[in-house]
Amino acid sequence: MAIYKLDTGWRADYSYYDSFGKRKKKSKRGFKTKRQASEWLTEVIKDINKIKNPYYDWNFVDYFDMNMELKINSGIKSETVNAWQAVRNYIVVKYFSNIKISELTREKYQHFLNEYSIGHTANTVKKRHQILNSVIQQAFHDGIISIDPTYNVRITGTKESKDASEKFLEADELMNLIEHFSQEERLSGNSSLSSFMIVLIAYSGMRAGEALALTKNDINLDHQTISITKTKGRDGINTTPKTKNSVRTIKMPSDFFEIYKLFISHKSEWNKNYELFDGRKIATNPNRTLERYEQKNNFNNIVSIHGLRHSHASYLLSKGINIAYISKRLGHANISITQSIYVHLLNEQAITEEQKTIEMLNGIK
Known part of the structure; x- marks a missing residue:
């Protein structure tokens, strides 16, 4: 593609390969201005692209x-x-x-x-x-556009992302939450499914979709474990979890299984797959139930069901649990993901460990 200045005016050339790979050329001279030559060239390229590419005129x-x-x-x-x-x-x-x-x-x-x-x-x-x-x-x-329109674009936002420190509950709030939603009146009434999901995720740190896909057969009372092998999509279909590391079996405290037994003792009906949450597709009701309780009790942070996953991990980190184990328990693809999400807590933990180290070294005689 070129435009030349001649004694008799301007000339435009365009070389291209047709659909058979044969090199061809279109040329025209006699334009009074460079702009006219450029406009002609633009139309030629459009016409050729329409012939070469069936998507060129597509919306x-x-x-x-x-x-x-x-x-x-x-x-x-x-x-x-x-x-x-x-x-x-x-x-x-x-x-x-x-x-x-x-x-x-x-x-x-x-x-x-x-x-x-x-x-x-x-x-x-x-x-x-x-x-x-x-x-x-x-x-x-595909050759429909010759210049990448996304090259070096700037991505911004006017709404601030919620700071990582605001995505989880404090330890006392988490305990308060578990105690409230573990009560028999909560696990036997109309809000039993929402209440149990809140307790389940607070204790396990699993994703909402993983919880919604759980069946009675995934709960092992003898070994006190939960097997996470699937996740429920918004279409109600169960698929494999987010990553291969998301397929996991996690150990749960005995207190949780007492709550679980109480929950199923009041569960009069099961669907054909024996799903704990009766085939629910999304966690809208648990989210609403959780938010109402947090607001009513003036929690420092108002978190969603997914925020309970963060709260679970943050609580374990605050108690000095190894991050590699936490990463495995959460089903992250690798430990670096866990580190990037909870870097603020890891930094606080590092400061505490530093202080403990200096105190220990000062004690050496």
Whole structure:
């Protein structure tokens, strides 16, 4: 692709390979200005791309739908399907409905990021961008767009992410919570499922989806363990857990099994799979129940069901439990993930250990 200045005006050349791999060239001269030559060249490239690429004139929504369908048919987890569908319905349709995939520029994409960042955290924007970027990169590699519109874009957010120190309960609050939701009146009434899930996650640190997928057969009273082998998606289908390390068996305290026995003694009906939570797909009710109690009792931090997972891990760390064991108990892919999530607590622990070390060394005679 080149534009030349000649004695008789301007000339534009464009070399390309056709669909059979044969090199071809289009050329025209006699343009009065460089701008006219450039405009002609732009139209030539568009026409050639339309011939070479059937997706060139596709709307971004349609191109996204095609890639989403391919992604879903590849066998991704239901939670990933939900994430793609959410991006499609609440972002692609809203921000890209009138844009052809071939018309997407860095300026347009950055404008979207700037607008979407209002009211969202940078982490949320980043997660949405990752899905969109995978589709845009496909368009780039398909040759629909010649310049990557996501290159060097800036991802921001106007809403501050919740500080890690605010995602878990203090030890006394955690104990308060367990004591309250372990009462027989809580485990026998209409809120029994929510109450037991709160206690279960507070004691185990498992993910909400893992808890929802538990069956009676996963609870071993003799060995006092819980086997975590599946997770429930928002579509109600059980799949394998998040990572291979998420398939695990965890030891539970005897106090928990007394609560469990009380819970099932009041459970009059079971579904065909003997699921503890009767096939519930999401933890909406437990989250509401938990939040109401935290607000009513003026907890320092208002955490979600997932926050109980953080609270469990934070409590173990505060008691000096080895982080490698905590990582294994939580089902993290590797210990570095655990370290990155709880770095603030590890730093506090390091300061305490440092003080203990100096006191010990000062005692050497």
